[in-house]
Amino acid sequence: xxxxxxxxxxxxxxxxxxxxxxxxxxxxxxxxxxxxxxxxxxxxxxxxxxxxxxxxxxxxxxxxxxxxxxxxxxxxxxxxxxxxxxxxxxxxxxxxxxxxxxxxxxxxxxxxxxxxxxxxxxxxxxxxxxxxxxxxxxxxxxxxxxxxxxxxxxxxxxxxxxxxxxxxxxxxxxxxxxxxxxxxxxxxxxxxxxxxxxxxxxxxxxxxxxxxxxxxxxxxxxxxxxxxxxxxxxxxxxxxxxxxxxxxxxxxxxxxxxxxxxxxxxxxxxxxxxxxxxxxxxxxxxxxxxxxxxxxxxxxxxxxxxxxxxxxxxxxxxxxxxxxxxxxxxxxxxxxxxxxxxxxxxxxxxxxxxxxxxxxxxxxxxxxxxxxxxxxxxxxxxxxxxxxxxxxxxxxxxxxxxxxxx
Numbered sequence: 001x002x003x004x005x006x007x008x009x010x011x012x013x014x015x016x017x018x019x020x021x022x023x024x025x026x027x028x029x030x031x032x033x034x035x036x037x038x039x040x041x042x043x044x045x046x047x048x049x050x051x052x053x054x055x056x057x058x059x060x061x062x063x064x065x066x067x068x069x070x071x072x073x074x075x076x077x078x079x080x081x082x083x084x085x086x087x088x089x090x091x092x093x094x095x096x097x098x099x100x101x102x103x104x105x106x107x108x109x110x111x112x113x114x115x116x117x118x119x120x121x122x123x124x125x126x127x128x129x130x131x132x133x134x135x136x137x138x139x140x141x142x143x144x145x146x147x148x149x150x151x152x153x154x155x156x157x158x159x160x161x162x163x164x165x166x167x168x169x170x171x172x173x174x175x176x177x178x179x180x181x182x183x184x185x186x187x188x189x190x191x192x193x194x195x196x197x198x199x200x201x202x203x204x205x206x207x208x209x210x211x212x213x214x215x216x217x218x219x220x221x222x223x224x225x226x227x228x229x230x231x232x233x234x235x236x237x238x239x240x241x242x243x244x245x246x247x248x249x250x251x252x253x254x255x256x257x258x259x260x261x262x263x264x265x266x267x268x269x270x271x272x273x274x275x276x277x278x279x280x281x282x283x284x285x286x287x288x289x290x291x292x293x294x295x296x297x298x299x300x301x302x303x304x305x306x307x308x309x310x311x312x313x314x315x316x317x318x319x320x321x322x323x324x325x326x327x328x329x330x331x332x333x334x335x336x337x338x339x340x341x342x343x344x345x346x347x348x349x350x351x352x353x354x355x356x357x358x359x360x361x362x363x364x365x366x367x368x369x370x371x372x373x374x375x376x377x378x379x380x381x382x383x384x385x386x387x388x389x390x391x392x393x394x395x396x397x398x399x400x401x402x403x404x405x406x
């Protein structure tokens with residue numbers, strides 16, 4: 001099969017912070033819940049599992065997260081990991097990896113070593129749940145559900161129950177969280193070997209809870225105005241960039257998402273996010289990237305499908321501008337054609353989630369326009385470090401030419 005000439009911009013190099021990507025097909029952060037009960041990616045032994053696996057990994061010590069990310073690595077490609085808890089109090093979901101202790105750091109170091117050995121780049125997504133945590137999980141550790149304000153999460157289904165009422169973070173709590181983000185970033189980059197970090201400021205998690213009025217009803221310096229609601233995310237950004245450098249720092253935002261009961265009133269929404277993005281642009285000229293979720297899907301839902309409408313991200317693109325070495329990454333149910341069109345029109349890069357989950361060689365498949373594997377929803381969230389089905393058993397394409405390369 002022949003490649004189009006000229007090659008679509010999706011498959012051309014891009015400077016991102018202090019690294020140069022060889023293509024713009026990015027692995028999007030996807031929660032997979034394969035860490036152990038201590039939030040560690042650990043080595044396990046897989047012996048003759050009842051489904052196909054490459055023969056070399058059927059009976060050996062294997063860290064399935066390292067194998068998973070290594071399979072999806074391409075030379076000069078960028079992977080953004082699953083959300084990773086910055087501390088125990090920032091968590092509240094079982095089997096999500098952490099980055100606050102030596103065992104967790106060692107588990108992640110095995111991942112980064114595998115990715116770098118194949119010539120790829122990898123960023124760690126830093127995650128604090130806030131009001132979306134499971135209260136029963138927190139209670140086991142003597143912790144409580146917190147947020148910017150005391151507004152509970154709305155029912156998941158119509159007529160359902162509200163989530164628990166969160167406890168608003170005090171100023172002392174906020175300072176501790178900011179310091180924890182910075183330490184997590186240092187653990188990731190200086191100890192675990194990541195190329196950078198992404199702050200998860202999207203989909204109704206803690207930074208997003210401070211940004212939006214439907215979660216932030218504070219009356220102090222962290223609420224009540226656009227500037228005040230931006231204060232916590234900006235404090236986190238300053239602490240993290242001071243710790244590891246702005247060229248190694250990205251942030252994910254979802255202005256138009258309704259996931260986890262988000263999306264503030266439209267008359268404030270664009271002003272709020274334009275303010276934040278403009279300040280980041282001004283303060284951090286070497287910032288690695290901003291990652292935006294497209295309104296074509298319902299936030300972070302694993303069952304979301306493409307949908308028309310939902311608003312436009314043009315205001316965010318305009319606020320960020322065309323910045324050499326500091327691109328926008330966009331994510332959300334992109335097909336090959338839509339991704340090519342988007343990069344041609346707007347530049348930047350495209351992050352793929354479910355398609356990359358099911359196709360470890362997705363960049364090559366897209367470049368050479370060959371068929372894709374279908375994903376298996378039932379294995380998205382299989383728990384624990386031995387749950388390799390639906391993680392490392394998706395086949396590589398047999399349709400690619402022998403000399404296929406990015």
